[in-house]
Amino acid sequence: MRTSSHQDRRSLRSGQALIEFAVIAFVMTFLLGAILAFGFLFFSANVLQQAADVGAMELSRHPFAPVGTFDEALEGSGLYSEASLVVVPGTDPETLPLINRLLYSTYIYDPDIDRVRYPGTLVTNVDGDLTVVIPLVGFGNRDSSTGAETISEWRRVVEEVLPAGASEGPFALDSPTPGSLEPGMVALRINFPYQSAALVAYIQSDSDGNIVRPADTVGLNGVQNIPVTADDASVTGAASATFPNGQTLAAAGYILVDPSANPNFGAGPHRGTYGFGEAKAFATTVRPYRKVISAQGIYRREVFE
Incomplete structure (x- = not known):
């Protein structure tokens, strides 16, 4: 009898341990996924900031004429190339322009086009090069029941920081619209659309169906x-x-590519016409969590022709 009772207690302890492991394993797996997902977000932000700082500093040291545009100077400097945002697998990063080289660690492999590229919307530019632009979806630009996106603005990967409503920034010494900066400044911004391979995008709405900012949902009933x-x-x-x-x-000369999905690969976090991505969850196809982050570098121009 004593032996049987002892065996029963061991059996109960084994079952309890299995249940505890199942609960803890789920929580630990969830936490690990979140750590990896947001770890890459912070890593990408650091890469962007370094690239923006170095790019702006190097551009400020190039001997351009006192007048002219930021875009002309960026192209003429050889520091950056739109065409190098999409490269063939196996490309040596050291062969890329400086800013592209610094950003290379954020590139993804796209099986739909068999290329390594910067995340975003695939387009061709005025030169016919395959490249990338970034769509923004502002607050309120989603359907309140499905979350369907309305693109509110386009951004280039590397661009000049412009004052609101201006088409020219502070680069030229005779710039009429330098904003809060002085004329003769390099104000360079780099944009990156982080999209998670593990986290799902949600929209929050109140009891009346009005979309609410995540920060405003704290303490709100009926969310x-x-x-x-x-x-x-x-x-x-x-x-x-x-x-x-x-x-x-x-008008900018870009044409959407809209690549066909490679049937040998399932959903991807950057797939689709606009690169918004897709993930399998909740017995349907949903969007991955998305956050467009920007970094900027500002330097006074040091050298002129």
């Missing part, structure tokens, strides 16, 4: 958390949204 459905056909605003200088996608 609904709705996963964002991945549906590129429902995305609007792509043709009318503009770059900071006021140009639309077409």
Whole structure:
């Protein structure tokens, strides 16, 4: 009898340990996924800031004429190339322009085009090069029931920081719109659309169906958390949204590529017409968590022709 009772107690302890392991393993796996996801977010932010600082500093030291535009100087400096935002697998980063080289650790492999590229929307530019631009979805530019996106603005990966409503920044010494800076300054910004491979995008709405900012949901009753459905056909605003200088996608010479999905690969965090990505969850296809982060470097121009 004593032996049987002892064996029963051991059996109960074994079952209890299995349940505890199942609970702890789930929590630890969730935490590990979150650590990796946000770790890459912070890593990307550091890479962007370094690239922005170095790019702005080097551009400020190039001997350009006192007048002229930031875009002309950036292209003429050889520090950056739109065409180098999409490269073939196996490309040696050391062969890329300086800013592209610094950003290379944030590039992704895209199986739909069999290329290594910067995250964002695949387009061709005026020269016919395959490259990338970045769509912004501002607050309120989502459907309150599905989360379908409305593109509110386009951004280039590397751009000049422009004052609100201006088409020219502080680069030229005779710039009429330097904003809060003085004329003759390099104000360089780099944008990066971080999208998680593990976290799902949600929209929060109140009991009346009005979208609420996440920070405003604290203490609010009746908040609904709705996963964002991945549906590129429902995305609007792509043709009318503009770059900071006021140009639309077409006016800037960009054409959407919209690559076909590679059937050998499942959902991807950067797949789709606009690169918004997709993930399998909740028995449907949803958007991954997305955050566009920016870094900027500002230096006074040091050398002139």
